[in-house]
Amino acid sequence: MIIELTFPSYVPVLIVYFSQCSQVTPISGLTNTQPTDLQGLLVELETVLGEIKRLQISHELSVQSLQRTYKEHTEFIEKQMLANINTTTNIKTTIDECGNSCVSTSGKNEQYLKEEMCRSVLSILNEFDNITVKELNEMKDEVISIKGSVTSSIKKCTGFQKDLSQFHEFVQKIGDNKDLCLIASVKCKHILQQALNLLGKSGKAFNVLGYSEHNVKIPSDSGSCLITGCCVLPNGQVLVTDSENYKVKLLNQQYQVVSHCDLADYPQCMCLLTPSKVAVAVNINACNTHEVQFITVTHSQLDPGRKLALQHQCLGISHHQGELFISSATALFKYSLSGKLVCRLYEDRSDGCTGKNNGGFILQHYKFLCPPPGRVAYSI
Known part of the structure; x- marks a missing residue:
């Protein structure tokens, strides 16, 4: 642990704490007890690197598809709303023409009926437009959230590709140096495990630590819960x-x-x-x-x-x-x-x-x- 302190005289001082290791084993002493398969490591690096590249391509295509779908849906909604505006205008015109061509005993009643019909039509169309806009906003939020998640995954893929490529290049140059082989094996296993987690291949086993039951029935339920x-x-x-x-x-x-x-x-x-x-x-x-x-x-x-x-x-x-x-x-x-x-x-x-x-x-x-x-x- 390293702590940096600044005294009143503004002179930085480093105080270093060392924790005592319970056991220290030289790398040379581990090379015989922990054999490393360099060729197998190279194959695994190549395999995982290929899968990460394919995953990134898939993510990028998904983002493009998502944006294309959202654009198409937006254009469709805009056409619907424009059609509603035209429909409203046509209905108003039709009602006016109908009123002018009909003989009525009361001009006030005729005007009242025309206004009521217009209000009813406008109310229906406005309600439809409000629902449509709400759906569009919901879909926009979904797209933003999903795109953010996929973009984050793409960045991780890019980082892993860089790391895996560097390890692959390094392992090829090691030769017969057993110490470097062991170090490379330990380092590679760590980055490979992280990459496998991203690919959904963690390989971890879960143990059941406990079990409990909970009742989710509520008063308005008419039957048992399934x-x-x-x-x-x-x-x-x-x-x-x-x-x-x-x-x-x-x-x-x-x-x-x-x-x-x-x-x-x-x-x-x-x-x-x-x-x-x-x-x-x-x-x-x-x-x-x-x-x-x-x-x-x-x-x-x-x-x-x-x-x-x-x-x-x-x-x-x-x-x-x-x-x-x-x-x-x-x-x-x-x-x-x-x-x-x-x-x-x-x-x-x-x-x-x-x-x-x-x-x-x-x-x-x-x-x-x-x-x-x-x-x-x-x-x-």
């Missing part, structure tokens, strides 16, 4: 979908229900879009309801936002870099956040429920989530 999905927010709060009671419930860090919102039908699954926004897959075949409900968490309250209506079943949902992946019983679809169907990624109609994980869920439905500090929320 939790079909959960998401953990950065602040430690937990969102759960209660399929039996058509609800999404917000739990505090003590797993007490602090807010809830009602849904049209059965919530099947849920995924996190931003630190304060989720998308819920809602589906019931009997009523032909297949939709995605967006919900925002604001000051520990749930605010239902726009809905995305689908033409197929909506049983599973996941979000990745500004795109939604939605599964039916037999297919997996990719959507933009604006609701545009990008493509069908997979389909198997050989049975009623097909897919890698079977049981009607192509997206993996077993979720481990980590609320701070170190706790795990698990749902099936």
Whole structure:
């Protein structure tokens, strides 16, 4: 530990504290007990470096796709609002022409009816425009949040590429120097582990330290609770979908229900879009309801936002870099956040429920989530 102090005479003084090591082993003494596979290290560096490069390219393409989708949706909204303005003008003109061509016993009544009709039409169009603007603002916030997250990941990829390339070049020049081989191996393993974490390949095993049950039933529930999905927010709060009671419930860090919102039908699954926004897959075949409900968490309250209506079943949902992946019983679809169907990624109609994980869920439905500090929320 090094502490820099400045005395009244403004002379800087360094005070150095040394902590005593319990054991000191020369590097030369470790080279025989800890063999290093230099060739294997080179191969691993090349492999991880290639994966990091591909990840960065994927991130950059995702940002471009996200910006393109947002631009298209903005242009579509602007056209809708312009069409509404033209519609309002045409309706006013039509009402005036109709009033002038009709014979009325009372000029006041005629004027009153015209004004009421105009007010009703304007009210409907204004309400539509307000909803549209709200959706556009919500999508803008989503794009900003997702773009920031992806951009941060791109910067990490760039940094890892530089570090891995330098290590790769260094390892190639080591030759038969065992001491340098050991040092390079230790240093490389550290940076490789960080890179693997970024790639989602940490390889760590989790141990269960404890187990507890929490009741999330609230007075307005008509039946028993059936939790079909959960998401953990950065602040430690937990969102759960209660399929039996058509609800999404917000739990505090003590797993007490602090807010809830009602849904049209059965919530099947849920995924996190931003630190304060989720998308819920809602589906019931009997009523032909297949939709995605967006919900925002604001000051520990749930605010239902726009809905995305689908033409197929909506049983599973996941979000990745500004795109939604939605599964039916037999297919997996990719959507933009604006609701545009990008493509069908997979389909198997050989049975009623097909897919890698079977049981009607192509997206993996077993979720481990980590609320701070170190706790795990698990749902099936």
